[in-house]
Amino acid sequence: MKDDPIKNPHLRLSRRGLLLGAAAGTVGAAVAGTAAQGATGEANADDIVDLAGEYPFYGNAEQAGIRTPPQRYTFYMTFDLTSPLRADLQVLLARWSAAISQLMKGKPVGQIEPSRPDAIGLDTGEALNLSPACLTVTVGLGPNVFTDAYGLAGHRPHLLRELKQLPSDAFRPGLTGGDLSLQACADDPQVAYHAVRDLARIAKVTGAAATRWTVMGFGRASAGKGQSTPRNLLGFKDGTRNIREDADFDRFVWVKDGPGWQHHGTYQVVRKIQMHIEAWDTDRISDQNAVFGRHKVSGAPLTGVHEFDTPDFAKMDVAGNPVMPATCHVRLAAFENNEGLRILRRSYNYTDGINQYGVLDAGLLFISYQSDPAHFETLQTKLGASDRLNEYISHIGSAIFFVPPAPQEGSYIGAQMFADG
Amino acid sequence: MKDDPIKNPHLRLSRRGLLLGAAAGTVGAAVAGTAAQGATGEANADDIVDLAGEYPFYGNAEQAGIRTPPQRYTFYMTFDLTSPLRADLQVLLARWSAAISQLMKGKPVGQIEPSRPDAIGLDTGEALNLSPACLTVTVGLGPNVFTDAYGLAGHRPHLLRELKQLPSDAFRPGLTGGDLSLQACADDPQVAYHAVRDLARIAKVTGAAATRWTVMGFGRASAGKGQSTPRNLLGFKDGTRNIREDADFDRFVWVKDGPGWQHHGTYQVVRKIQMHIEAWDTDRISDQNAVFGRHKVSGAPLTGVHEFDTPDFAKMDVAGNPVMPATCHVRLAAFENNEGLRILRRSYNYTDGINQYGVLDAGLLFISYQSDPAHFETLQTKLGASDRLNEYISHIGSAIFFVPPAPQEGSYIGAQMFADG
Numbered sequence: 001m002k003d004d005p006i007k008n009p010h011l012r013l014s015r016r017g018l019l020l021g022a023a024a025g026t027v028g029a030a031v032a033g034t035a036a037q038g039a040t041g042e043a044n045a046d047d048i049v050d051l052a053g054e055y056p057f058y059g060n061a062e063q064a065g066i067r068t069p070p071q072r073y074t075f076y077m078t079f080d081l082t083s084p085l086r087a088d089l090q091v092l093l094a095r096w097s098a099a100i101s102q103l104m105k106g107k108p109v110g111q112i113e114p115s116r117p118d119a120i121g122l123d124t125g126e127a128l129n130l131s132p133a134c135l136t137v138t139v140g141l142g143p144n145v146f147t148d149a150y151g152l153a154g155h156r157p158h159l160l161r162e163l164k165q166l167p168s169d170a171f172r173p174g175l176t177g178g179d180l181s182l183q184a185c186a187d188d189p190q191v192a193y194h195a196v197r198d199l200a201r202i203a204k205v206t207g208a209a210a211t212r213w214t215v216m217g218f219g220r221a222s223a224g225k226g227q228s229t230p231r232n233l234l235g236f237k238d239g240t241r242n243i244r245e246d247a248d249f250d251r252f253v254w255v256k257d258g259p260g261w262q263h264h265g266t267y268q269v270v271r272k273i274q275m276h277i278e279a280w281d282t283d284r285i286s287d288q289n290a291v292f293g294r295h296k297v298s299g300a301p302l303t304g305v306h307e308f309d310t311p312d313f314a315k316m317d318v319a320g321n322p323v324m325p326a327t328c329h330v331r332l333a334a335f336e337n338n339e340g341l342r343i344l345r346r347s348y349n350y351t352d353g354i355n356q357y358g359v360l361d362a363g364l365l366f367i368s369y370q371s372d373p374a375h376f377e378t379l380q381t382k383l384g385a386s387d388r389l390n391e392y393i394s395h396i397g398s399a400i401f402f403v404p405p406a407p408q409e410g411s412y413i414g415a416q417m418f419a420d421g
Numbered sequence: 422m423k424d425d426p427i428k429n430p431h432l433r434l435s436r437r438g439l440l441l442g443a444a445a446g447t448v449g450a451a452v453a454g455t456a457a458q459g460a461t462g463e464a465n466a467d468d469i470v471d472l473a474g475e476y477p478f479y480g481n482a483e484q485a486g487i488r489t490p491p492q493r494y495t496f497y498m499t500f501d502l503t504s505p506l507r508a509d510l511q512v513l514l515a516r517w518s519a520a521i522s523q524l525m526k527g528k529p530v531g532q533i534e535p536s537r538p539d540a541i542g543l544d545t546g547e548a549l550n551l552s553p554a555c556l557t558v559t560v561g562l563g564p565n566v567f568t569d570a571y572g573l574a575g576h577r578p579h580l581l582r583e584l585k586q587l588p589s590d591a592f593r594p595g596l597t598g599g600d601l602s603l604q605a606c607a608d609d610p611q612v613a614y615h616a617v618r619d620l621a622r623i624a625k626v627t628g629a630a631a632t633r634w635t636v637m638g639f640g641r642a643s644a645g646k647g648q649s650t651p652r653n654l655l656g657f658k659d660g661t662r663n664i665r666e667d668a669d670f671d672r673f674v675w676v677k678d679g680p681g682w683q684h685h686g687t688y689q690v691v692r693k694i695q696m697h698i699e700a701w702d703t704d705r706i707s708d709q710n711a712v713f714g715r716h717k718v719s720g721a722p723l724t725g726v727h728e729f730d731t732p733d734f735a736k737m738d739v740a741g742n743p744v745m746p747a748t749c750h751v752r753l754a755a756f757e758n759n760e761g762l763r764i765l766r767r768s769y770n771y772t773d774g775i776n777q778y779g780v781l782d783a784g785l786l787f788i789s790y791q792s793d794p795a796h797f798e799t800l801q802t803k804l805g806a807s808d809r810l811n812e813y814i815s816h817i818g819s820a821i822f823f824v825p826p827a828p829q830e831g832s833y834i835g836a837q838m839f840a841d842g
Binding site for chain 2: 048049050051052072073112118119121124125126127128129131189190193197200204210211213214215216218219228231232233234235236277278281282286288289295296297349351353354358359360362
């Protein structure tokens, strides 16, 4: 075990680490430890990660990976349908469902080392011996699924359509669209990568779909219930006012109308948002705070002291200007200023390394869930037109999907649309 | 806390998680849990990650990040020197050292939110509130550091030179060389990313160096002492026979001759090795096993049953062929077949997403440490010429650096070469 101070004398353990060591029966308690602390002097409640956590795939109303408190990593991928046959799509969704149910239990999708020597392994193997790490795989269906080609035109969720063009759009070829999406999230990125890799392999083998674009998210940038608020790569807390309560999920996230098979579904909007972090890093702190409408360190609104203080949008400074600037991100996005509208954000940080100009290339894989894609469009239209943050970000990728509810055991994702017609 | 079963009723906790919950004073113990297990039915000793772990920067003989049991993630970057001035290089190494000592304690490199509103934050902030996560940052000096331009030609470690051309070389523009290297490793990738980002920013601000190429490693692919052997993206255990004992470190890793300031230094070789994983995934299992000379699931040599069984290179099958094939990876790389030669591997898996042909683009960030770069060349010359694995891999990036020993508190990396003349 890495944290064993006998084997690794240079490692300093936290008090929590020692408690853990004692609980797990190791020698940790025999060693004097120093409390490791962040720059703020607070102990960090998220310090202990238990990779044994596991979520069920079947049996819940909604697919996992939406209300689920965000895991630490994601591997997100979209696919193009490559077969005109209804049966191929149906088989793919059934095989994906069966495979995901295994993967979420930490099991391979098939034999890794078959006994017949001329056989090909059904699972690629790199997640063997790894625990489930809270893996969830969320499947989305794009607009092209619901067409005459597959006999599914009549089943289209009535709000599913391509997103309208927005003022912030600066899309790059190869980073938009897709007929299917997989959002694999886990507390171990090798587990998430393995899941998407093996599901992509199934798509290829069935001939039903081919990879389109992908983003790996290495740090969550939205908080779920009970989680402390993480930071995006602009250094600010992201998701302080995110949806957390069941009543808000019911009101803003889950689909409640249309055919029964769509209930507890939702619409997934994904945007690859490049952040010009090296330019941002040259901006003075007062301007950074004004762009967000928050203090960078505490996350408090400029009218408050603590992160969760409610912003006072009416408050004026001595010169008669609003303390929360007219074009700050928080003001433009706040539900108070958007007729109560809220969307669930479930974003991750990403990096693409260094670009051709030698500049750090990084940003936010923004993923939102909402009961109506128009909610995203309403908010983003406003942000895209006025947000001072636009100077430092570009929406370079985009896609939209309907996420159907979870299947019951013995069934598969989307089964009812095939059964009904 | 994410794992709180009250707040997150769908999450199943392992028995270890419950122990942890009890130790940390949460309600975990009140909830019935199911033991989460891998496909093999074994509990996983690496399930608990404590992000509070911290390594010291100063005071050890060697830099951290070499003998240190590999953390879960790396962000590796090389730099070009952009100033002809000796003082600029000196200032950069001093500023990097001071910054790294802070970063390894989980502290920012400077004020994030200065009180003067027109000031620019000295730290980009995204790691604030995160624990050290066992961060190590290892600094390497490339061949061009030791030139007349900097008055350092006379200080060149006598084995430092460009690697000779090897049969496996298939380098891509922009993925080779560098005058300085940073290997940041941590159990939280946001911590590793933040470290490299802020150190790159210091390089830019001082005018001394600019980013060259970078790779993010998302899963370790070499084991250190006390760690179970991880898997590479070909699904095989990697690093079963890696160096673990102090005597082998002394014999094969640390520099013991030359000027005193080089003692406890080492040579770092880095290769970006692309793996053609989709082709590999179509290969039959008997061939995969023969390519490595090991069983995929157990990691045992083809002549053995358990992972750590010593390969029997003389053993023949009934047809009179060696059970460990003549061109298998293990046979070619084994110290028994290379006059006892060993190198320390400290590699990570990486992915670059999907390439222009729609194929998954992934591989291994191979990093090795050795007391003589010729040791790497000897092994890689043999592997590059004969290894059957070559059908499935390409060495697309490469660089070499001398890694000086760790500084004492109050000094900085490489200080002695400036002091000496």
